[in-house]
Amino acid sequence: EKVEITKEQRALIKAILDAYNRHQIPQDVTKKLLQEQYSAEENFLLLTEVATSQVQVLVEFTKNIPGFLSLDREDQIALLKGSAVEAMFLRSAQVLSEKKPSGYTEVLEERIRKSGMSEEFMTPMFNFYKSIGELHMTQEEQALLTTITILTPDRPYVKSHEAVERLQETMLDVLRKLCVLQHPQEPQYFARLLGRLTELRTLHHYHVEMLTSWKTNDHKFTPLLCEIWDVQ
Numbered sequence: 001e002k003v004e005i006t007k008e009q010r011a012l013i014k015a016i017l018d019a020y021n022r023h024q025i026p027q028d029v030t031k032k033l034l035q036e037q038y039s040a041e042e043n044f045l046l047l048t049e050v051a052t053s054q055v056q057v058l059v060e061f062t063k064n065i066p067g068f069l070s071l072d073r074e075d076q077i078a079l080l081k082g083s084a085v086e087a088m089f090l091r092s093a094q095v096l097s098e099k100k101p102s103g104y105t106e107v108l109e110e111r112i113r114k115s116g117m118s119e120e121f122m123t124p125m126f127n128f129y130k131s132i133g134e135l136h137m138t139q140e141e142q143a144l145l146t147t148i149t150i151l152t153p154d155r156p157y158v159k160s161h162e163a164v165e166r167l168q169e170t171m172l173d174v175l176r177k178l179c180v181l182q183h184p185q186e187p188q189y190f191a192r193l194l195g196r197l198t199e200l201r202t203l204h205h206y207h208v209e210m211l212t213s214w215k216t217n218d219h220k221f222t223p224l225l226c227e228i229w230d231v232q
């Protein structure tokens, strides 16, 4: 049947895309990824700094998701804590799979591979990065997929499951229509995007071990990361 994006849905896409583009990690933070020397310690410190900045950006972006601030405040925190790692896998995946060589792609891959992380996580992580790259997502799809990840109702400690589910379903419906309209030659594209969300859950489980297995002896995280990841 004819897929049509309503006026309200177009406004929703615009609001989310504007917020997604408005909230980015400051250049002076990401630029360091290109400049600083390479060592396991330095790479870990840089990744920690960028991740911390990314969490701040994520909080600001989330506040601009239409309907998010109407949710129960404790649920807002539970959604942020529960989705931060997955949103950061999506963000780093978008950077690593950028078509235009932004220069970050090579250095970021190098720094992640040489940050003292156990090799066992490299394969699933870089398989994910590859699978995201193969999708060639548009900006709207990236912003909506991140929004849908944040609005996952079955995170720990979420009380108003239905309220979050209703919001997520609104976003899923918009993404489904966008995929049909933007990838007419690929009817399975929306299903492939949702498959990435499942892969993100698996990476999230790996990430818990990653944090503990980080081999640098005195690795420590920033207070914000400790809070959002319940570390130490």
Ligand SMILES: CC(C)c1onc(-c2c(Cl)cccc2Cl)c1COc1ccc2cc(-c3cccc(C(=O)O)c3)sc2c1
Residues within 6 Å of the ligand: 024, 025, 030, 033, 044, 047, 048, 050, 051, 054, 084, 085, 088, 089, 091, 092, 095, 104, 108, 112, 221, 225
């Ligand atoms: C604490 C730290 C050691 C850590 O622990 N686990 C992870 C992790 C790793 Cl390894 C992989 C996936 C997810 C996580 Cl969570 C990390 C690093 O997480 C991040 C998080 C976000 C970003 C955004 C970037 C980025 C670069 C250039 C440009 C831009 C841009 O947005 O322009 C963004 S790099 C980056 C690194």
